[in-house]
Amino acid sequence: MILARRTSIYILLVGLVVLFVSPFGWLVLTAFKDTSELAAYPVHWLPREWQVGNFSKALNFIPYLAYAKNSLIIATIYSVLITLSSAWAGFGFARLNAPGKRFLFGLLLSTMMMPAMITLIPTYIIFAKIGVINTYWPWVLWGLAGAPYLIFLFRQFFANMPRELEEAAIIDGCGYGRIFWRIFLPQSWPVLATSMVLSFSWSWGDYIAPSLLLSTDRTTLAVAVATLYTNPANDTPINNVIAAGAVMFIIPILVLFLIIQKGFVTGVSTSGLK
Known part of the structure; x- marks a missing residue:
């Protein structure tokens, strides 16, 4: 009975993995196909001839590395600032007492239900x-404005830290600024890793804000991959080159997650409700 239950759970999990991974797998296979295979019927799942040159076309068709540099600058600035500002706000909600603190925290959480559009x-x-x-x-x-969800994560983490750490620092003459920078922030590395991964991926994959606020030469790689791979003759998208560019676009996020995945998982699991 137990073996059958475990087997059914494993089958369900494998099915879910296949379901979630299959779009990315299809994207990778499309990146290696020739243009003539994209419209072929019946559909060819595997490329007849693996077109590795699609990746070099994706790099050279547009100034790919220049757009990647723009994305890296924006994502790094945004993720570092929003992590620090969210940590500072979460520390205030967790450790400081002030009239109306619960109301303000509830109001902050309510903004997560507001669509960004x-x-x-x-x-x-x-x-x-x-x-x-x-x-x-x-x-x-x-x-600098912080993010409600990240503030929530930091607040929950800081609220679970022992009160004795704070009291000992106050006895030694530390103010709340030094307590935050010297004691609480270094201890919160799991939430810091979570915040960095989430905020970096938000900014790296954002299409709407860069397309609205930036010109073509200063825009990000997300906008460039989505809009600039078009055939000059008839202005139609070059789908296999788009797929190759999209695969390379995803790689930095996967690498970042693999590097700090332990901290990411720990940060999410240890920031539960108190």
């Missing part, structure tokens, strides 16, 4: 009025 046009108007369109300043401002 609602604030898109007002945000664009504000950035246009202060003159930061076609610059990277919007990502700096977004980073």
